[in-house]
Amino acid sequence: MIGVLALQGNFFSHIQILNKLGYDSKLVKSSKDLDDIDGLIIPGGESTTMTKLIAREDRFVKSIKSFSKKHPILGTCAGLILMSKNSFDDKVINFGIIDIESERNAYGRQVHSFDTRLDLDYNSKKTSFMASFIRAPKISKVGKNVQVICNHDGIPVAVKQGMHFATTFHPELQNEALIHQLCFGDG
Amino acid sequence: MNKDTFKVKVGLAEMLKGGVIMDVTNVEQAKIAEEAGAVSVMALERIPADIRADGGVSRMSNPQMIKDIQAAVSIPVMAKCRIGHFAEAQVLEALEVDFIDESEVLTPADEHAHVHKHPFKAPFVCGARNLGEALRRINEGAALIRTKGEAGSGNIVEAVRHMKMIVSEIQQLKNCNKKELENKSKEMRVPLDLIKSVSENGKLPVPNFAAGGIATPADTSLMMQLGAESVFVGSGIFKSDDPKERAYAIVEAVTHFDNAKEILNASYKLKDAMKGLEISEIPEDQLLQKRGD
Numbered sequence: 001m002i003g004v005l006a007l008q009g010n011f012f013s014h015i016q017i018l019n020k021l022g023y024d025s026k027l028v029k030s031s032k033d034l035d036d037i038d039g040l041i042i043p044g045g046e047s048t049t050m051t052k053l054i055a056r057e058d059r060f061v062k063s064i065k066s067f068s069k070k071h072p073i074l075g076t077c078a079g080l081i082l083m084s085k086n087s088f089d090d091k092v093i094n095f096g097i098i099d100i101e102s103e104r105n106a107y108g109r110q111v112h113s114f115d116t117r118l119d120l121d122y123n124s125k126k127t128s129f130m131a132s133f134i135r136a137p138k139i140s141k142v143g144k145n146v147q148v149i150c151n152h153d154g155i156p157v158a159v160k161q162g163m164h165f166a167t168t169f170h171p172e173l174q175n176e177a178l179i180h181q182l183c184f185g186d187g
Numbered sequence: 188m189n190k191d192t193f194k195v196k197v198g199l200a201e202m203l204k205g206g207v208i209m210d211v212t213n214v215e216q217a218k219i220a221e222e223a224g225a226v227s228v229m230a231l232e233r234i235p236a237d238i239r240a241d242g243g244v245s246r247m248s249n250p251q252m253i254k255d256i257q258a259a260v261s262i263p264v265m266a267k268c269r270i271g272h273f274a275e276a277q278v279l280e281a282l283e284v285d286f287i288d289e290s291e292v293l294t295p296a297d298e299h300a301h302v303h304k305h306p307f308k309a310p311f312v313c314g315a316r317n318l319g320e321a322l323r324r325i326n327e328g329a330a331l332i333r334t335k336g337e338a339g340s341g342n343i344v345e346a347v348r349h350m351k352m353i354v355s356e357i358q359q360l361k362n363c364n365k366k367e368l369e370n371k372s373k374e375m376r377v378p379l380d381l382i383k384s385v386s387e388n389g390k391l392p393v394p395n396f397a398a399g400g401i402a403t404p405a406d407t408s409l410m411m412q413l414g415a416e417s418v419f420v421g422s423g424i425f426k427s428d429d430p431k432e433r434a435y436a437i438v439e440a441v442t443h444f445d446n447a448k449e450i451l452n453a454s455y456k457l458k459d460a461m462k463g464l465e466i467s468e469i470p471e472d473q474l475l476q477k478r479g480d
Contacts, residue, residue: 052224
């Protein structure tokens, strides 16, 4: 069973992708919801809002960090920001689950948001798919144990470290299940 | 790269789900809203309750005020244009406002037509009282629908009416046969394809939020349980005795709308909500929801 952090954002789009892949899913609103799941998605939305709602519960941050030691986590957009080591903004919490630095809204405001086709280069898999960048962040620094699996205009937009994945874009808005499959499937 | 697709506009609306969009009139309020966990702020010179009290013509806000708010917060900033005033919308787009609210709260500029929203890069949100109105706005290019409610009233009754109407009309469409769908298409003045997609999917093709009269965490929970995917709070926060605490309580209430204990906890700490108006005491010609159809 895969959980989707459901504090704010488009968590239902991720549930639809999980349904499509045949996974059981549930909404995660507090640390106790992490107990019976095997993987977690941190969706897009506003990272400042999610930070505020995570901070309501004392042990939520600690629980997510310890969950990440045993189970895969996929973060999209705001989820990538939260999973980063640092996004240089004191309004936003960073779990440090993936060794990257990120910058919020780095492409600018909504009029600069866009859809584009991306090439995936991961192990033996080479394929392309559509992705939406919505007020997207940029990955500004990649640690040495982090694998870049997608670039756009020479900038990393999807990364993997250990069992965890994070993207600056939204595959789920295109009904694209590829990244979810890589993260929670057999690879 | 395709920047103009409708999908990209709806994409931002999707990201605002499960959140609160708060009306703010200056930088200080915008910071309070962001700090409280708002997903977005609506920058406007006067909140609806004051627009109602002041009378006169209400127009797009001063761009400098909007720009100052954009500089002060990191969350999306929305602003309102008058119904049908496509030049105000063009100005707001040039200012790179994240969402344009073509709003009945301002004095309408065109009594016959709304802004043709498809050519814009900036997404639009529009108010609706029923399914026909919602679909006409979506057909014009709106990427997000909100109930009209009765803005600035502090009274939830109209938002409830509009949300229930939209939800029940969608239910009806699901049970219609081909002939009936064709009739609905004529009656609602929208293309049959749009009617068919709503009938098949059982929901609007864009997110559906609540607005107009929300003042408390319980109001928030009520609208979410009736089918809203997020809430706009206008006068309800900065017309209350405790904006900071109320703003945060309403953010909590959206996330935990289906948990009465959480709504209870969010409600304890609050002082008095805004006073509010009995709808029947508002003169018919001053009802904001009657503007635009």
